Amino acid sequence: MKLSSLMDSAYLKKGPGRRLKTREGDMIFSLEDLADRVGNKPSRDAVKELIPEDRTQVDLLISTDPGKRYALIWGYLTSLAAERSTAPLVLPSRDYVGLELRRGTIILAEARDHVGEKMSGGRIVVQGKAGDYLGQEMQGGRIIARGCRDYAFRNMRDGFGVVLGDAGKFLGLGNSGGRIAVRGSCKERAGWLMRSGSLNVLGDAGEYLGLLMSGGRIRVKGIAGRRAGWRKKGGSIAAGGFGPEAAIDVIELE
Amino acid sequence: MPDPHKKIQQLIASLEEERLHVGRKDLAIGRQRVNAQLYFSIANACLRGRVVLLYGGMGANKTTLINLLGSSFLSMDLDRVEDIMVTGHPEQTEEKIVGFLDPRQWTVTASATGPTQVLWTAWAASNWKLINEINRFPSGKQNLFLEILQKRKISYAGQLCRPGDTCYFATMNPEFSGTYPLDEALRDRISACVPATQPDFLAGLLLSERETDVRDLADQLPRFTSQEFSSLPGIVENKPLAGQVELAILCLIRDFTLCERAPFYDKTQLSQSKPSLGLCSGCHYQNNPEAICWQVDEGLSDRVRQDLRIFCRAFAYLLDRDADLEVLKAIAPYIIWHRTTPMRHALEKPPYFGAGKLAYVARLVENSINRTMNEREEMNRIFSRAVDKEMSTAKAIEELSLFDDPIARLDFIPALEDLP
Numbered sequence: 001m002k003l004s005s006l007m008d009s010a011y012l013k014k015g016p017g018r019r020l021k022t023r024e025g026d027m028i029f030s031l032e033d034l035a036d037r038v039g040n041k042p043s044r045d046a047v048k049e050l051i052p053e054d055r056t057q058v059d060l061l062i063s064t065d066p067g068k069r070y071a072l073i074w075g076y077l078t079s080l081a082a083e084r085s086t087a088p089l090v091l092p093s094r095d096y097v098g099l100e101l102r103r104g105t106i107i108l109a110e111a112r113d114h115v116g117e118k119m120s121g122g123r124i125v126v127q128g129k130a131g132d133y134l135g136q137e138m139q140g141g142r143i144i145a146r147g148c149r150d151y152a153f154r155n156m157r158d159g160f161g162v163v164l165g166d167a168g169k170f171l172g173l174g175n176s177g178g179r180i181a182v183r184g185s186c187k188e189r190a191g192w193l194m195r196s197g198s199l200n201v202l203g204d205a206g207e208y209l210g211l212l213m214s215g216g217r218i219r220v221k222g223i224a225g226r227r228a229g230w231r232k233k234g235g236s237i238a239a240g241g242f243g244p245e246a247a248i249d250v251i252e253l254e
Numbered sequence: 255m256p257d258p259h260k261k262i263q264q265l266i267a268s269l270e271e272e273r274l275h276v277g278r279k280d281l282a283i284g285r286q287r288v289n290a291q292l293y294f295s296i297a298n299a300c301l302r303g304r305v306v307l308l309y310g311g312m313g314a315n316k317t318t319l320i321n322l323l324g325s326s327f328l329s330m331d332l333d334r335v336e337d338i339m340v341t342g343h344p345e346q347t348e349e350k351i352v353g354f355l356d357p358r359q360w361t362v363t364a365s366a367t368g369p370t371q372v373l374w375t376a377w378a379a380s381n382w383k384l385i386n387e388i389n390r391f392p393s394g395k396q397n398l399f400l401e402i403l404q405k406r407k408i409s410y411a412g413q414l415c416r417p418g419d420t421c422y423f424a425t426m427n428p429e430f431s432g433t434y435p436l437d438e439a440l441r442d443r444i445s446a447c448v449p450a451t452q453p454d455f456l457a458g459l460l461l462s463e464r465e466t467d468v469r470d471l472a473d474q475l476p477r478f479t480s481q482e483f484s485s486l487p488g489i490v491e492n493k494p495l496a497g498q499v500e501l502a503i504l505c506l507i508r509d510f511t512l513c514e515r516a517p518f519y520d521k522t523q524l525s526q527s528k529p530s531l532g533l534c535s536g537c538h539y540q541n542n543p544e545a546i547c548w549q550v551d552e553g554l555s556d557r558v559r560q561d562l563r564i565f566c567r568a569f570a571y572l573l574d575r576d577a578d579l580e581v582l583k584a585i586a587p588y589i590i591w592h593r594t595t596p597m598r599h600a601l602e603k604p605p606y607f608g609a610g611k612l613a614y615v616a617r618l619v620e621n622s623i624n625r626t627m628n629e630r631e632e633m634n635r636i637f638s639r640a641v642d643k644e645m646s647t648a649k650a651i652e653e654l655s656l657f658d659d660p661i662a663r664l665d666f667i668p669a670l671e672d673l674p
Binding site for chain 2: 002003004006008009010011038039041042046
């Protein structure tokens with residue numbers, strides 16, 4: 001039997017029916033509703049597909065406290081809202097603000113952890129200090145913060161990160177691109193495992209600056225702590241001064 | 255020859271009138287409402303090589319109902335039918351169930367050189383087999399039934415017993431201290447699993463008014479001749495199946511079985527990894543309520559397709575109607591639910607509360623059939639035109655790639671890519 005005959009008998013020889021309309025028509029009233037549909041650790045596309053077009057509804061979702069459970073979903077919502085907004089979006093201080101942001105501007109009075117994670121475009125301005133993992137896995141865009149704690153701009157691939165004050169430990173860990181500028185000082189192990197990109201520090205740097213780095217450029221105008229460039233395989237480090245046991249090929253700035 | 259259909263209707267009426275079975279009409283097929291336990295049992299009596307499992311608490315008329323039907327269809331006393339069944343307990347052995355070597359063959363000199371003599375049990379030789387309390391068999395002994403169920407012959411000690419086409423029934427209680435879990439392979443051989451519930455208020459009242467013994471009442475049930483009994487499978491087989499039903503069954507099976515991350519996109523290939531253990535984490539279809547793949551751990555075997563087709567026909571015959579989508583929607587949950595394990599977090603939500611597995615599977619079935627009939631027409635037609643060479647394979651693949659449907663992506667497109 002021809003397969004078309006089976007289809008004709010099944011669909012009673014009607015013309016083509018309507019197309020699949022996946023996930024249409026269901027209202028999302030809360031973060032819990034959204035999580036029911038996409039899970040607690042969804043992809044950006046999954047969240048994007050379900051969030052309502054209505055601005056007030058999105059604002060309502062953003063205004064609710066996500067707790068730890070829905071933090072990722074909330075983070076995606078902030079990015080999607082910022083992308084739709086024509087004016088800069090002012091948001092409360094919570095984790096994952098601007099997660100995978102692609103365009104638009106977000107302004108934060110203070111920031112908590114994971115702000116601007118995986119962003120590939122747009123701008124985030126933190127008027128106060130940021131928490132851990134600021135701009136982690138950034139692929140583009142720019143972040144400006146008054147200060148930050150540990151692991152800022154970790155695994156950065158592209159984009160521009162500016163810290164107007166001091167940065168914590170492990171700044172630019174594992175970077176393979178992008179630019180980081182720190183007006184104050186940074187703590188130990190900045191540029192650890194760095195492969196590419198640049199890191200500029202106006203103040204001092206902690207010990208083990210550029211530990212195991214294999215590429216990229218580090219400039220410290222102040223003094224770098226002990227063992228700068230320890231077991232370094234490539235790239236360049238230049239600083240105003242070095243503590244003991246610095247690598248042979250580090251350059252002292254005049 | 256008299257029409258067996260008429261006699262079946264008389265049997266159903268007698269069972270209700272004599273209060274031998276007073277269950278609620280819990281199965282809605284279109285506008286008709288019937289009792290699932292009774293109709294599935296009778297449908298199975300009209301078929302051969304299928305297994306119906308009645309599942310429920312003690313005293314829910316599971317074993318008695320099957321024996322009463324056996325008494326009527328085989329035209330035997332109820333006592334004799336009861337002697338045929340086997341009952342599960344840890345001390346049951348293959349010898350007690352199937353048969354044992356006749357010890358006399360070694361005492362008679364003349365027959366010592368002949369073939370081995372086996373004394374078959376009444377259960378083995380009968381073509382009406384009831385396995386009572388099947389989950390009281392320890393797991394290892396349940397394996398014995400893997401070989402026997404749905405077969406026409408039984409082997410033991412190199413000898414064969416050929417009871418011919420057989421009706422298989424089984425009963426089981428929910429998990430108690432003396433029960434063992436049913437093996438997945440054995441569950442797959444069970445064609446349909448039907449909940450047997452306790453009598454409700456009115457039924458209890460009717461039963462309390464019954465004064466005659468079940469054995470006496472059983473004698474009053476209509477009796478089928480062996481010719482009538484053996485003609486039933488042929489009559490059912492001749493019942494035509496609507497094209498919609500054929501297509502809906504195919505899509506239903508694929509909806510449950512396809513998995514983007516399983517080898518060959520086939521969920522039945524999975525062993526350690528499964529949806530409930532995080533297989534679907536981050537998958538495109540996860541948490542999409544319209545996709546069924548991530549909602550159940552197991553895929554469905556081809557036995558399900560066969561069971562769905564034949565039970566659709568049997569119900570259409572019993573209810574004297576066409577084997578259409580209404581029949582399929584009503585019976586498919588009973589054929590699928592015992593073979594699958596839904597995602598715990600989805601099943602625990604209202605209105606299922608962790609206990610409504612059959613209702614949950616019924617919703618999945620309904621979703622799949624509705625989607626096939628209302629939303630899959632365009633992609634199904636594209637695929638069929640490409641298979642029938644009415645359009646180019648490349649164009650069909652291009653058009654099918656626009657459909658966000660597991661069947662289009664994981665079944666149709668790979669099939670078209672393999673076409674010569």
